Amino acid sequence: MACAVKLRLEGERCAGHGRCYELAPDVFGEDERGHCRLLREDVPAELQEQARLGVSNCPERAIEIESD
Ligand code: SF4
Numbered sequence: 001m002a003c004a005v006k007l008r009l010e011g012e013r014c015a016g017h018g019r020c021y022e023l024a025p026d027v028f029g030e031d032e033r034g035h036c037r038l039l040r041e042d043v044p045a046e047l048q049e050q051a052r053l054g055v056s057n058c059p060e061r062a063i064e065i066e067s068d
Pocket residue numbers: 013014015016017018019020021034035036057058059060061062063
């Protein structure tokens with residue numbers, strides 16, 4: 001079984017494009033300004049593909065996968 005990965009959000013970099021939470025709605029959510037909010041920091045195996053999709057589509061590189 002794959003290990004859980006951790007997500008890190010650099011809130012200052014987030015510009016609120018919403019790509020992360022549109023592509024990965026089980027991992028990322030939006031706050032009242034439309035900026036990213038982590039729904040979970042530890043991502044279980046079944047959501048890792050979704051998490052990576054969100055991370056790789058953030059134009060501001062505001063979210064990172066910390067560990068694998
Ligand atoms: S895609 Fe990036 S910049 Fe856009 S809301 Fe998500 S974290 Fe913020």
